[in-house]
Amino acid sequence: MQLASQLSLEFRRAGDASVVYARGDIDLSTLAKAAAALDAAREGAATLLLDLRRVDFMDTSGLRLVIAEQQRAAANSYRFAVVLGSRKVQRLFEIAGFAADDELFVESPTAFAGGGD
Amino acid sequence: MSTGAEGDRIGLLASIDEVATGTVLLGETVARLLEFVVPVFADVATLDTISPTGAFHRIGSRVEGPGREDLEKGLLRRRPVPEAPVGLPAALASGESQLIERVTDEHLRAISADDADFELLRALELRSVLDVPLVARGRIVGALACGVGTSGRSYGAEDLLFAEVLSGRIALALDNAGLSAAISGLEQRFETTLTNLAEAVIVRDASAQIVFANAAAARLLGLASVDELTAAAPGEVMALFDVFDEGGRRLALADLPSAIVARGEPAEPLLVRNVIRATGEQRWLLHKATPVFEADGRLSLVVSVIEDLTEVKRAELAQRLLAEAGNALSSSLDYRQTLQQVAELTVPGLADWCAVLMRGDDGELEQVAVAGAGGRVLAVSVNPAGEEKLIDGVMTVPLAIAGHTPIGVLSLAMTASGREFDEADLALARELGHRAATAIENARLYAERSLIAATLQRSLLPPELPRVPGFRLAGFYHAAGEQNEVGGDFYDAFEVPGGWMVVVGDVAGRGAEAAALTSLSRYTLRTAGRLVGDPIAALEQLNDALREGPALSLVSVCCALLRTAAGGASADVVLAGHPPLVHLRGGRPEPVGVFAPFLGAYERAAWTAVTVAIDPGDQLVLYTDGVIDTVGVEERFGEERLMDALRDAASAADAVARIERAVSGFADGPQVDDTAVIVVERLAGG
Numbered sequence: 001m002q003l004a005s006q007l008s009l010e011f012r013r014a015g016d017a018s019v020v021y022a023r024g025d026i027d028l029s030t031l032a033k034a035a036a037a038l039d040a041a042r043e044g045a046a047t048l049l050l051d052l053r054r055v056d057f058m059d060t061s062g063l064r065l066v067i068a069e070q071q072r073a074a075a076n077s078y079r080f081a082v083v084l085g086s087r088k089v090q091r092l093f094e095i096a097g098f099a100a101d102d103e104l105f106v107e108s109p110t111a112f113a114g115g116g117d
Numbered sequence: 118m119s120t121g122a123e124g125d126r127i128g129l130l131a132s133i134d135e136v137a138t139g140t141v142l143l144g145e146t147v148a149r150l151l152e153f154v155v156p157v158f159a160d161v162a163t164l165d166t167i168s169p170t171g172a173f174h175r176i177g178s179r180v181e182g183p184g185r186e187d188l189e190k191g192l193l194r195r196r197p198v199p200e201a202p203v204g205l206p207a208a209l210a211s212g213e214s215q216l217i218e219r220v221t222d223e224h225l226r227a228i229s230a231d232d233a234d235f236e237l238l239r240a241l242e243l244r245s246v247l248d249v250p251l252v253a254r255g256r257i258v259g260a261l262a263c264g265v266g267t268s269g270r271s272y273g274a275e276d277l278l279f280a281e282v283l284s285g286r287i288a289l290a291l292d293n294a295g296l297s298a299a300i301s302g303l304e305q306r307f308e309t310t311l312t313n314l315a316e317a318v319i320v321r322d323a324s325a326q327i328v329f330a331n332a333a334a335a336r337l338l339g340l341a342s343v344d345e346l347t348a349a350a351p352g353e354v355m356a357l358f359d360v361f362d363e364g365g366r367r368l369a370l371a372d373l374p375s376a377i378v379a380r381g382e383p384a385e386p387l388l389v390r391n392v393i394r395a396t397g398e399q400r401w402l403l404h405k406a407t408p409v410f411e412a413d414g415r416l417s418l419v420v421s422v423i424e425d426l427t428e429v430k431r432a433e434l435a436q437r438l439l440a441e442a443g444n445a446l447s448s449s450l451d452y453r454q455t456l457q458q459v460a461e462l463t464v465p466g467l468a469d470w471c472a473v474l475m476r477g478d479d480g481e482l483e484q485v486a487v488a489g490a491g492g493r494v495l496a497v498s499v500n501p502a503g504e505e506k507l508i509d510g511v512m513t514v515p516l517a518i519a520g521h522t523p524i525g526v527l528s529l530a531m532t533a534s535g536r537e538f539d540e541a542d543l544a545l546a547r548e549l550g551h552r553a554a555t556a557i558e559n560a561r562l563y564a565e566r567s568l569i570a571a572t573l574q575r576s577l578l579p580p581e582l583p584r585v586p587g588f589r590l591a592g593f594y595h596a597a598g599e600q601n602e603v604g605g606d607f608y609d610a611f612e613v614p615g616g617w618m619v620v621v622g623d624v625a626g627r628g629a630e631a632a633a634l635t636s637l638s639r640y641t642l643r644t645a646g647r648l649v650g651d652p653i654a655a656l657e658q659l660n661d662a663l664r665e666g667p668a669l670s671l672v673s674v675c676c677a678l679l680r681t682a683a684g685g686a687s688a689d690v691v692l693a694g695h696p697p698l699v700h701l702r703g704g705r706p707e708p709v710g711v712f713a714p715f716l717g718a719y720e721r722a723a724w725t726a727v728t729v730a731i732d733p734g735d736q737l738v739l740y741t742d743g744v745i746d747t748v749g750v751e752e753r754f755g756e757e758r759l760m761d762a763l764r765d766a767a768s769a770a771d772a773v774a775r776i777e778r779a780v781s782g783f784a785d786g787p788q789v790d791d792t793a794v795i796v797v798e799r800l801a802g803g
Binding site for chain 2 (some may be wrong): 098
């Protein structure tokens with residue numbers, strides 16, 4: 001029997017920077033949970049980071065979430081970035097036409113916080 | 118009192134106050150109180166208390182002078198003659214102090230029970246007597262009787278005033294000594310604290326006789342006054358009601374907590390349905406009982422507190438009934454069967470009998486469900502117009518959605534239980550009728566929508582892949598989830614200026630919106646492709662169309678433009694947010710395409726065409742991510758497995774079959790995403 005996709009999310013804030021740590025799978029079944037975590041983290045944040053290093057799998061639902069957040073950040077003047085993880089997740093972004101050096105990506109949450117200003 | 122010095126009297130009050138604030142025992146208190154009264158204020162004194170039931174207790178007597186002990190014993194045994202117009206009986210009856218300044222034999226006769234009693238009273242040589250009720254916390258709890266004679270003193274009006282002050286202090290002293298609690302205090306406390314309490318309180322003595330009840334109790338039990346309760350013999354009150362437990366079992370007085378604790382057994386609070394026989398009014402009552410014991414361990418009283426949970430219970434019943442009815446109504450599209458369940462849910466909580474009648478095609482009402490009364494058909498008043506009615510144990514409400522013609526009626530009746538409906542029951546029935554009607558309408562709409570969905574989905578797929586000269590096409594499409602959840606993936610193949618365009622696409626999301634996007638995508642690509650014949654221009658058209666929408670709409674597409682010329686065949690491959698096309702060249706799979714953004718993500722993006730030559734026997738495999746995202750035991754299917762499965766595929770049909778086989782063999786559990794595959798094979802000599 002197939003196990004349902006699991007996704008756990010953790011959200012930390014330092015000053016006006018929020019980081020959402022995702023762990024597990026981001027797909028149609030866990031999308032709402034991930035979206036809710038971003039909503040909570042975004043509140044009052046000048047910079048928002050989605051850490052996907054512990055994400056094993058992500059499908060186009062997850063990509064859609066990231067692209068929506070990217071556009072929201074551009075429209076509302078906050079900074080949004082993603083820390084990539086597994087090869088599979090990198091491949092997904094690659095397929096979606098993101099260059100490896102796209103400004104959406106940062107190496108780690110600390111690098112992001114340092115470059116926040 | 119002529120001989121009483123003022124100082125003595127003040128000292129007397131002080132002494133009594135001392136007793137009042139002390140911690141002496143009851144018997145001692147009475148003895149000491151009388152010691153202060155006699156001889157300072159009287160030659161003879163007695164102290165009486167009256168229990169809540171009116172029982173008279175002489176708790177002390179004191180006589181000054183010769184023959185004192187016999188006289189005291191005689192007085193202690195005396196009981197006042199109830200109907201006497203003077204003295205102590207009159208004081209108790211009227212609550213007013215009595216003064217007889219000059220005692221005559223006539224007076225003594227009037228208050229004597231018999232000759233012996235008369236002689237006893239005469240032996241006291243009384244000149245004047247005072248009889249003063251003892252009032253504590255607003256109630257007569259006893260009386261103080263004082264007499265003078267042997268000392269030569271007599272009483273006047275001012276003595277009466279003093280006696281009243283004295284009796285107040287004595288009452289207080291007795292109260293403090295716990296006497297009132299032991300004898301009459303229960304009623305005092307109830308009267309002062311419970312009379313106006315919202316909870317119903319009933320106190321029974323050891324013989325189960327009701328000795329106290331508050332107004333709330335009378336109200337709750339539908340009686341006009343508290344007196345009706347206290348005047349009734351044990352068991353008479355119970356006969357006014359039909360009492361049932363939550364399971365509908367009829368209960369007797371012996372089953373109630375008050376009777377259980379009276380037997381010396383512990384009793385949990387008991388929730389009962391109390392139906393007043395005379396009116397049919399029903400209430401949910403929570404009975405709690407606590408026994409009160411005498412010092413020697415005998416049962417003294419049973420205090421019952423009855424809480425009215427009718428509203429709570431009704432709300433709970435309504436909530437449960439509506440929730441269960443909702444479940445039944447949504448669980449099946451066979452509304453006859455679910456209406457039967459709804460009817461059964463109402464019995465016995467809401468009614469004894471319930472029937473549902475539906476209007477048939479001929480407009481006649483037909484009974485489709487019945488519950489209660491052994492399923493018999495009852496001749497209830499059914500208003501053909503489906504109007505709401507509430508008469509004598511029968512309710513009829515329409516099955517109707519607001520503003521619509523009723524599609525039937527819900528009839529409820531009371532039979533054996535003798536209960537009556539009230540407005541709250543009617544409101545619940547109305548809501549039930551409304552929900553049933555809504556569910557039936559939804560079931561009808563659902564059937565229609567399923568049909569629409571199936572039709573729409575069919576329209577999204579090409580009924581048949583076209584014949585493309587020089588090529589052979591094969592494909593499969595598998596929609597995940599319910600039939601009405603159209604959406605997700607699409608594929609298409611159509612002729613354009615200069616060739617044929619083959620497309621697979623994936624729309625993010627599911628349901629109606631996804632279906633609409635799928636439709637938009639497929640027809641935009643088809644139209645733009647036919648007009649311009651250029652895959653990139655077609656994708657840009659779709660990108661613009663998606664950007665016009667209010668919400669972020671993302672579509673991934675893999676598009677191949679097949680072209681044949683004298684020199685051979687080729688394909689221009691364009692990807693937008695889509696995994697690569699697989700080119701089977703001589704049986705070896707190779708990914709083709711330049712990765713680029715989703716359609717709908719950005720205003721402008723660079724989509725790039727890659728041109729590959731297609732030799733005879735070569736195949737192009739276009740697929741959606743449902744294939745590579747298929748969930749296995751350990752991981753997802755992935756691009757590698759797809760490549761491996763396709764290696765050396767003999768034909769388009771073989772390639773499709775290999776993918777299906779590999780995916781279904783790999784999948785662990787039901788498919789979660791749509792899957793679309795289209796394979797283009799260049800025929801030999803094509």
